[in-house]
Amino acid sequence: MSDQRLGEFEEIILLLVGILADEAYAFHIGETYTRQTGKSSSIGAIHSTLSRLEQKGFLKSLHSDPTPVRGGRRKRIYRITALGQRALTASRQLRQSLWNQFPGFSDLSFHHE
Amino acid sequence: MNLPKLPLRFLEWFCPDDLLEGILGDLEEKFAEDVSNRSMRKARWHFRWNVIRLFHPSILFRNPMRLSPGPAEMVVRHIQTTSRQMWRNPFYSIVTLAGLSVTTAFVFLTLLFIRKEQSFDQFHQNKNQIFRVYQEIKNAETGTVIRKSAVTPVPLAEGLANSFSGIQNYTRLASSTATVYQEAEPFTETVHFADAAFLDMFDFPLLQGNLANALTDPLDLVLSPDIAVKYFGQGNPLGQELRLTLNDTTITTIVRAVLDPRKAESSIPFDFILPIDQYQQIVSKDLFDSYAYGLLENYIQLATGIEPKDFGKRLRTTRILEQDENSNQQVFYGLQPLSQIHLADEVTGNALYTSPQKLYFLMILAILVITIAGMNFIILSTSQALGRFREIGVRKTLGAQGFQLWWQLMVESSFICILAASLGVFLAWWLTPLFGQLTGSPLTFQPGWGAFGILLLVMLLVALTTSLLEARIILRTRVQDALSGKNKNGKTRNTLNDGFVVLQFALSIALVLGALTIRRQMQYILHKDLGFDKERLLEIALPATSSTDNNLHLVKRFAALVQKNKQVLAVSASMNNSSEPWTELIFAQSDGEKEKIFYNQIDANYLSTMGIELVDGRNFTPDGNNASSAILVNETLVRHFHWDNPINKEIPGKNFTGSHRIIGVVKDFHFSSLHQQIAPLILSLDLEPVASGISGVSTHVWPANLYQILVRIGPGDLEPILNNLESTWRSMVPDQAFSYQFVDDALKNKYAEEARWEKAMDWASLFAVGIAWLGLLSLMRLSVRKKTREIGIRKVLGSSIPAVVTLLTRKFFWLVLIGSLVAWPVAWLLLGKWLNTFSYRIELSPWSFVLVGLAVLIFTTGTIGFQSWQASRANPVDSLKQE
Numbered sequence: 001m002s003d004q005r006l007g008e009f010e011e012i013i014l015l016l017v018g019i020l021a022d023e024a025y026a027f028h029i030g031e032t033y034t035r036q037t038g039k040s041s042s043i044g045a046i047h048s049t050l051s052r053l054e055q056k057g058f059l060k061s062l063h064s065d066p067t068p069v070r071g072g073r074r075k076r077i078y079r080i081t082a083l084g085q086r087a088l089t090a091s092r093q094l095r096q097s098l099w100n101q102f103p104g105f106s107d108l109s110f111h112h113e
Numbered sequence: 114m115n116l117p118k119l120p121l122r123f124l125e126w127f128c129p130d131d132l133l134e135g136i137l138g139d140l141e142e143k144f145a146e147d148v149s150n151r152s153m154r155k156a157r158w159h160f161r162w163n164v165i166r167l168f169h170p171s172i173l174f175r176n177p178m179r180l181s182p183g184p185a186e187m188v189v190r191h192i193q194t195t196s197r198q199m200w201r202n203p204f205y206s207i208v209t210l211a212g213l214s215v216t217t218a219f220v221f222l223t224l225l226f227i228r229k230e231q232s233f234d235q236f237h238q239n240k241n242q243i244f245r246v247y248q249e250i251k252n253a254e255t256g257t258v259i260r261k262s263a264v265t266p267v268p269l270a271e272g273l274a275n276s277f278s279g280i281q282n283y284t285r286l287a288s289s290t291a292t293v294y295q296e297a298e299p300f301t302e303t304v305h306f307a308d309a310a311f312l313d314m315f316d317f318p319l320l321q322g323n324l325a326n327a328l329t330d331p332l333d334l335v336l337s338p339d340i341a342v343k344y345f346g347q348g349n350p351l352g353q354e355l356r357l358t359l360n361d362t363t364i365t366t367i368v369r370a371v372l373d374p375r376k377a378e379s380s381i382p383f384d385f386i387l388p389i390d391q392y393q394q395i396v397s398k399d400l401f402d403s404y405a406y407g408l409l410e411n412y413i414q415l416a417t418g419i420e421p422k423d424f425g426k427r428l429r430t431t432r433i434l435e436q437d438e439n440s441n442q443q444v445f446y447g448l449q450p451l452s453q454i455h456l457a458d459e460v461t462g463n464a465l466y467t468s469p470q471k472l473y474f475l476m477i478l479a480i481l482v483i484t485i486a487g488m489n490f491i492i493l494s495t496s497q498a499l500g501r502f503r504e505i506g507v508r509k510t511l512g513a514q515g516f517q518l519w520w521q522l523m524v525e526s527s528f529i530c531i532l533a534a535s536l537g538v539f540l541a542w543w544l545t546p547l548f549g550q551l552t553g554s555p556l557t558f559q560p561g562w563g564a565f566g567i568l569l570l571v572m573l574l575v576a577l578t579t580s581l582l583e584a585r586i587i588l589r590t591r592v593q594d595a596l597s598g599k600n601k602n603g604k605t606r607n608t609l610n611d612g613f614v615v616l617q618f619a620l621s622i623a624l625v626l627g628a629l630t631i632r633r634q635m636q637y638i639l640h641k642d643l644g645f646d647k648e649r650l651l652e653i654a655l656p657a658t659s660s661t662d663n664n665l666h667l668v669k670r671f672a673a674l675v676q677k678n679k680q681v682l683a684v685s686a687s688m689n690n691s692s693e694p695w696t697e698l699i700f701a702q703s704d705g706e707k708e709k710i711f712y713n714q715i716d717a718n719y720l721s722t723m724g725i726e727l728v729d730g731r732n733f734t735p736d737g738n739n740a741s742s743a744i745l746v747n748e749t750l751v752r753h754f755h756w757d758n759p760i761n762k763e764i765p766g767k768n769f770t771g772s773h774r775i776i777g778v779v780k781d782f783h784f785s786s787l788h789q790q791i792a793p794l795i796l797s798l799d800l801e802p803v804a805s806g807i808s809g810v811s812t813h814v815w816p817a818n819l820y821q822i823l824v825r826i827g828p829g830d831l832e833p834i835l836n837n838l839e840s841t842w843r844s845m846v847p848d849q850a851f852s853y854q855f856v857d858d859a860l861k862n863k864y865a866e867e868a869r870w871e872k873a874m875d876w877a878s879l880f881a882v883g884i885a886w887l888g889l890l891s892l893m894r895l896s897v898r899k900k901t902r903e904i905g906i907r908k909v910l911g912s913s914i915p916a917v918v919t920l921l922t923r924k925f926f927w928l929v930l931i932g933s934l935v936a937w938p939v940a941w942l943l944l945g946k947w948l949n950t951f952s953y954r955i956e957l958s959p960w961s962f963v964l965v966g967l968a969v970l971i972f973t974t975g976t977i978g979f980q981s982w983q984a985s986r987a988n989p990v991d992s993l994k995q996e
Contacts, residue, residue: 071137
């Protein structure tokens with residue numbers, strides 16, 4: 001099937017979806033992204049990433065109840081799938097193991113103190 | 114909410130439905146936030162920008178799990194299926210693609226060529242008001258047209274302008290050779306003579322100088338850029354002097370303008386233009402003013418608002434010159450539009466033209482080729498559709514409707530056709546220079562949208578036909594038959610396919626026959642005995658001086674000098690040369706008839722140098738004691754006047770003063786093209802004997818004089834002889850270029866056009882036959898493959914290999930036979946018609962027809978025989994296991 005790798009932006013979006021839980025719809029994800037990273041984002045970019053992640057099977061989506069603020073339209077709420085969880089975990093484990101092998105890691109933490 | 118309308122509609126159009134709601138909601142929320150945080154204007158701009166950012170493949174091609182997929186997505190799916198199908202059958206894919214794309218290239222190039230030919234002379238702004246005047250000579254009693262010619266008298270245009278209202282401008286256009294000097298070095302060039310109005314009427318782009326005053330002074334000169342570079346290098350040619358010799362007058366002209374002749378798309382090619390007055394250096398004053406001599410072309414420009422048709426009618430009904438009351442020939446004048454000169458051949462003139470028949474011929478060939486290729490594609494695709502019954506069966510079971518199945522097939526065929534067409538266009542682009550060489554006129558690859566449009570249309574038509582035929586077969590098949598791989602409708606389809614195959618055989622046979630016949634006729638012409646020896650015969654252009662005596666003297670001195678070399682066998686002189694039409698004299702008869710007889714002025718060594726036989730009487734003697742009344746005639750002239758004993762007879766004519774006697778008759782020799790019969794001919798040492806009887810001339814070579822030296826060279830190296838001739842020439846006439854041609858080369862050039870068409874025809878028919886074969890070959894493969902099971906069963910039941918081969922080959926035997934029967938009569942008729950344009954032609958032999966048919970038969974049965982032999986050798990166990 002399609003590519004199972006996870007890009008950096010994709011990983012962050014995936015994490016944000018997990019963080020925002022029931023409020024994980026594109027607009028809100030974009031806002032949170034900007035707030036957390038300080039970088040700007042466009043709805044287009046967020047949407048295409050979300051739909052790519054959905055195609056890869058990392059996300060699934062469902063409709064929320066209609067809200068008046070959006071002209072009565074339903075939100076498309078994203079949820080992380082088991083596959084998404086696994087991909088996140090794999091990514092995190094990879095980083096963890098790389099940090100653990102990093103010789104300067106313990107020194108680095110001492111210097112900070 | 115005040116969302117911008119246009120981006121909203123755009124979003125609704127491209128966004129998949131299941132995403133739209135979520136996205137729109139987000140956009141609206143963002144919009145609301147922007148409105149409250151910033152401004153309405155900013156918010157609207159953000160909205161637009163965001164919509165554009167959403168126009169992205171991951172949104173557009175989002176995997177949509179929908180029950181009714183949109184048409185665009187189905188097209189993508191169908192193309193996917195098609196490419197898989199093509200991958201799986203590389204043989205058929207290559208055959209189909211190659212056939213169609215090569216055909217496209219061929220047709221495309223043909224279209225380019227035709228368009229180029231049609232674009233001739235179209236760049237003149239007044240092209241619809243400019244006409245070439247031609248004269249039409251009719252027999253007064255029978256009303257039959259004797260001749261149409263655009264070579265008309267010098268005073269004609271001026272005369273018309275004086276007697277008719279409505280002519281805004283006119284120009285005469287004459288040409289002649291001249292010697293042009295660069296410093297002291299002489300070059301022989303073709304120069305044109307025109308009125309100053311020439312520059313107004315025609316729109317040749319001005320590159321340098323000023324047109325207002327060019328050609329008003331007798332010493333003005335207009336050049337083409339090539340010539341300007343040749344004589345003046347990269348410097349500015351304007352105001353420069355150029356010395357040139359016309360006949361025996363040398364003038365110093367001044368360059369006034371450089372004009373681009375656009376030779377690739379103009380039927381009036383020029384390099385030098387001089388004022389028309391200078392033409393009087395070439396022809397005498399009385400010829401220049403006479404209506405009796407056709408010498409040049411006359412062009413007139415009608416005033417705007419004058420209807421050419423009305424003007425033509427006025428021209429026809431008015432007598433322009435006094436006509437001989439007794440004459441039974443009438444002269445009419447007519448107008449030929451400038452824009453049609455290039456593609457008409459019924460009026461002969463000096464301008465370049467292409468016979469329209471050739472264009473029709475090319476067009477027919479293109480249509481034939483595309484028909485063959487289209488039929489191949491249809492046959493192959495429909496045959497292959499049968500192999501896909503299973504896929505179709507599944508589709509039907511899953512609920513595909515007839516229309517949907519057809520649509521799938523249509524998408525498939527269109528995809529292949531358009532793919533092939535694109536390859537073909539690329540191929541055409543690549544082959545353009547080669548094709549230009551082959552047709553002898555440089556071609557540039559600049560197809561208009563029209564060419565692409567036609568191409569697309571043709572391809573879609575082929576695709577439509579194919580898919581409809583396929584759909585017909587498929588829809589008739591019952592699902593259970595389809596799924597079990599059976600084909601119950603094979604019979605109906607085969608009659609159609611067989612028809613196509615017969616047609617292809619017929620076309621192949623006809624094309625091969627055509628190519629062979631054209632080839633044989635050309636060989637016949639190039640090797641026909643012309644009545645004189647054309648090998649190792651050299652023609653050297655003599656300076657055009659006014660007196661025959663001077664030239665004769667020059668020839669004698671030259672002969673004496675070069676004949677010291679034993680390799681030079683003979684030297685003679687002649688008025689006309691081997692490449693141009695000879696001079697035609699017109700003798701008025703007392704009964705009003707006009708006798709037209711060709712004429713050539715020669716010297717006493719002509720017959721021996723040329724190798725022409727004398728059949729009666731005596732020849733001129735080289736010692737100079739020839740009666741001034743002596744003339745020679747050819748056998749045709751004797752036959753023409755029904756004389757039993759021609760010696761001492763006179764040519765009939767009412768103005769003759771009894772000044773000539775026929776002293777001998779020469780054997781007929783071909784002095785004009787083999788398209789024409791040998792005509793009556795007079796040969797004499799000068800025009801004196803027959804001059805009194807002449808009432809008119811039609812020629813480009815005039816006045817009568819010796820213009821060519823003929824040198825017959827014996828066996829041995831040519832190089833030293835040529836050097837010897839040139840150095841002798843330079844020592845005698847240093848101010849005249851040594852320009853020579855070999856007679857056999859000149860004759861070859863005369864038929865170069867035919868030779869080129871022969872070559873083009875060879876290639877085209879080879880190509881068409883190749884395409885036809887490609888299709889037939891794959892069809893044979895298919896038909897053998899379909900019978901694999903049958904062969905297996907037959908073998909198991911004890912059939913021998915030869916019996917199986919015969920069984921498979923038999924049908925094709927009949928198809929070839931029927932094809933031959935269709936092709937033979939058509940080819941016989943068409944080729945007979947073409948051969949009739951030659952006066953000297955080969956006969957069509959029925960044997961060659963039978964042989965070509967037989968060759969096709971052997972080739973076909975051989976191919977299919979080989980394939981069925983292979984199939985029948987296979988172990989029946991394998992072939993029966995197949996299903």
